[in-house]
Amino acid sequence: MKPVWIVDDDRSIRWVLEKTLSREGIPFKSYASASEAISQLEQGVEPPQVLMSDIRMPGQSGLELLQEVKTRFPSVPVIIMTAYSDLESAVAAFQGGAFEYLPKPFDVDQAVELIRRAIDESMHQSGALEEEGLVPEILGQAPAMQEVFRAIGRLALSHATVLITGESGSGKELVARALHRHSPRADKPFIAINTAAIPKDLLESELFGHERGAFTGAQAQRRGRFEQAESGTLFLDEIGDMPSELQTRLLRVLSDGHFYRVGGHSPIKANVRVIAATHQNLETRVKEGLFREDLFHRLNVIRIRLPSLRERREDIPLLTKHFLQKSARELGVEAKRLSEAALKYLSGLDFQGNVRQLENLCHWLTVMAPGQQVEIGDLPGELRDSAPVAMATDWESALEGEVDRLLARGVADVHGVLSQTFERILISRALAHTGGRRIEAALALGIGRNTITRKIAELGIDGAKEAVAE
Secondary structure, X not given: OOOEEEEOOOHHHHHHHXXXXXXXXXXXXEEXXXXXXXXXXXXXXXXXXXXXXXXXXXXXXXXXHHHHHHHHXXXXXXXXXXXXXXXXXXXXHHHOOOOEEEEOOOOHHHHHHHHHHHHHHHHHHHHHHHHHOOOOOOOOOOHHHHHHHHHHHHOOOOOOOEEEEOOOOOOHXXXXXXXXXXXXXXXXXXXEEEOOOOOHHHHHHHHHOEOOOOOOOOOOOEOXXXXXXXXXXXXXXXXXXXXHHHHHHHHHHHHHOEEOOEOOOOOXXXXXXXXXEEXXXXXXXXXXXXXXXXXXXXXXXXXXXXXXXXXHHHHHHHHHHHHHHHHHXXXXXXXXXEOHXXXXXXXXXXXXXXXXXXXXXXXXXXXXXXXXXXXXXXXXXXXXXXXXXXXXXXXXXXXXXXXXXXXXXXXXXXXXXXXXXXXXXXXXXXXXXXXXXXXXXXXXXXXXXXXXXXXXXHOOOOOOOOOOOO
């Protein structure tokens, strides 16, 4: 069992709970502030089995900690403690998703009973998630992902229309589902439709439904996605590709809250929260006349930008571990793991398909990699031939990745290849800096004039623009 976290700025409260949990044989960790606990989560420390937190502390409050934990780990029960037994605190705690509200001073036995109930709830939730395949998939420690998590938390009680932007494969539908799961509509339907994947002639019927006899083949009345999502959330993916005539109909629904089935004459009221997503630049499409400006403003009430995987490389190890474990569960096998070299190599790759591509890779490795530990040589050929993206702030790691790549490809003279590349770049940049003047370039590099002249000839730099004859 994972430890119970105690977060309270009152040292005496921490001491009492520590002694009590120790006596009961329940593992625990203590923190004197919410910021300490949040810092641990941001560093990737395993989340607690149960969190007990005071509501009012210097710095970040217990409610802010509650929001952070519920955004990242919705199944973790949170017990809010407070010496201020007021309605506002209780309502705020429960609206934020607290498991229970414990007024101070409290009876120790009562606290233990509550903690045990929370542990049982946590164990049940964890098992249920595993069985249903609903293990949280929105993971990320990168600052850009923390902004996304914070946005989801702030929107927890909102009904506002949201526009999610980001590259294909970055996880826009996962964010939409998280917004629904943490909203007041969570117990109502979540209906998703990819507007780019449905033929133009069928999309109107898919969205709004049709009456019997509305067109050839319409032999019965059909409810559309708006009706299916009644009181819940409708997720419109790839909204940028929606045909112009349907943009007009969607605008009307968002404006007055009513729509008509195809072939229908009676207005139907739509009580639906719309979340839209696109990988395209809608501002550009508006300027090009491909997307209605008024619809854009209706959709763009609140915007969440999802970063590409290239912008959050530090999350690649975390995501890789998660996807390998997920694939192993699906296939009923032991989860594979990546060697440090393979992980570093993957972290340098430019994943054009973003998180989806990484997930597919992990599934491929679970099926195809020969051993339990995955090395660079076990990666698909197309990835082994892809040079890792050089990180300007960490050229040594980039060099290590290139060495690993060449070794995995079986290059015979790795030292010779990289040495020549290193010298060519070094001398070329020095010549560029001095305007092609070799003596000045040699002095800057700390080598002799004869050496630089010989290297220019050996490395074929002599004809380059930088190496202007003196």
